Amino acid sequence: MNVTTVNKTNMVSLLLLLGLLISSLNISGAKTIGVCNGRNGNNLPSEADAVQFFKDNGIKRMRIYEPYQPTLQALRGSNIELTVGIPNKDLQGLNDPAAATDWVQKNVRDYFPDVKFRYIAVGNEVHLKGAETKYLLPAMENIQSAISAANLQDQIKVSTAIHTGLLENTFPPSNSLFTEAASSFMNPIVTFLVNNGSPLLANIYPYYSRIANPQGVSLEYALITYPGTMVRDTNLNYQNLFDAMVDAVYAALERAGGQNLWVVVAETGWPSKGGIDASVANAETYYKNLIDHVKNGTPKRSEAIETYLFAVFDENTKDGNEVERHFGVFTADKQPRYQLNFY
Template sequence: MAFSYSANEKNSFGVAMLLLFGLLMSHIGVSGAVGVCYGRNGNNLPSQAQVVSLFKANKIGKMRIYDPDQATLQALKGSNIDLILDVPKTTLQSLTDAAKAKDWVQKNVVAYSPGVKFRYIAVGNEIHPADAEAKFVLPAIKNVYSAIAAANLQGQIKVSTAIDTTLLGKSSPPSEGTFSTQASSYITPIIQFLAKNGAPLLANVYPYFAYTGNTAQIKLQYALFTATGVVVQDKQYQYRNLFDAMLDSLYAALEKAGAPNLEIVVSESGWPSAGNPAATVNNAGTYYRNLINHVKGTAGTPRKPGKAIETYLFAMFDENLKPAGTEQHFGVFSPSKQQKYQLTFG
């Protein structure tokens, strides 16, 4: 059957289609995106150019690197891979000088933009309140942010820091999540700055370490996303996996710190394949596959239903220069560029 429209009807129809398209795209954008952290602490790893090619071949659209390695940045040009770029711990103090922060941003960000798609700058990784570097984090964040803004890049690059869950004084049940007294004085001003400037908090979330640190009370199935029913009932929230519980404990802590709308990006999460009785190839493969499926869906967490969970797997490769034990066995690829597990990223 053929239909005819007046000019006004055509215009209305066109507007409706644009609105529908926008709605569809916003819905598509709800699903979590999966990236992979690329560490280089090994003496048998592929070249940076080969690694970028491996990311592209496996449709991995997001990468995290832990220092501004120039060869990696060169290889990323034109790749369309979103990037988290870390400021290493050893650089934090120097970036409390605004001029040095500006130089750092010019050399490592502006010089490669827009060919490299910088997404976040992580100013420090897992800095703890007692660390000597803790007092440098917020001043460095502010200076890097100012340098990004001066380059007119603040609309596309967010400046943050990456924490771990040891900053929580209480995490169970998730609704009781709160930062420890010691951590609160450190992290609260950072949280306030991130909220003011629309940047997410980056968080490294490891059910593996939570499980192995408390096997008496945490079941392996809960950590691996394989529990068949509700494991933790927390008020109106029901938890079937430890990842969601850990993430929601951070969201609860943010609410108590006065930032209920601050987003969290999971900047690391992984499971080792050797070095501990729980660190097996089967367990690791199960964890990575289920984590990818979970964050690529639109379920979110019980506390943040329907909210995307942007997540970066740790890590791309086994790194043989790390301390002996599990630290050497977090890779989803071997140094020979072979997948250790059958994972679908894109």
């Protein structure tokens, strides 16, 4: 074999290796984005249709807010990775270890491995002044014990989903910490997450921060379109509010002893109508920029951010202000509202 042949062979090998690397990066990027499947509507597709819709659109991860049996049945064999929630109203009952064991049996073990469970979100945005705060950690511990007893602790992680109202001193992000009231129940939860190798789930909404303080938060900063640095935080520069909010959660975790924890953005979205700055154009800008952006991490953490868009469909019976019913990436009849690429 002459030198030219060797060089050609090496070049072919290098190109093949480069192709595999690019392919793996694309796959990694695809797995960054999931979508929440809220069911507060009277005009939504069936569970089987919704699951098929996820598959047809290349959406690899789903979050649901309770273990709705028709959804779990429809997910069998779908290869969609699932975050399943436990509603706040059920936390007290799960302070009984036997009830937690029964919950895991009926809602996880009866479907595993046909359903690819990823996280169990014990509680969602538990309120500071709510009675659920005292039930949250015991429920998480009992669910974790039941998962471990089933030998599923390496496949399924137990966590909870918080909102950013639990934080204070978030400007600049590195000053952030849990409020005094939140620390009383969050600090032990951080220790739980550290001990079990679980992430913290956080619901991150630049939209609500923008409308709460329109003079202080520009639309460009919220929509991830600001062209330069808006906030300087020591050696970190922030061009968008999403990064600043995620890194504020990281700073609070570090102060609570969770230096090595990672954050999963369990919800984020922008409404298409029903409120201030709620429009199809703004929502499409936010989602497109977000999907591309989260692959690169934040100024504080460079790894890709696992992120769930809220939500797949509009929910016409959801409680709250009108804007709450217009976060769907698709209409209830499965028409795309925006041209998004989930890959």
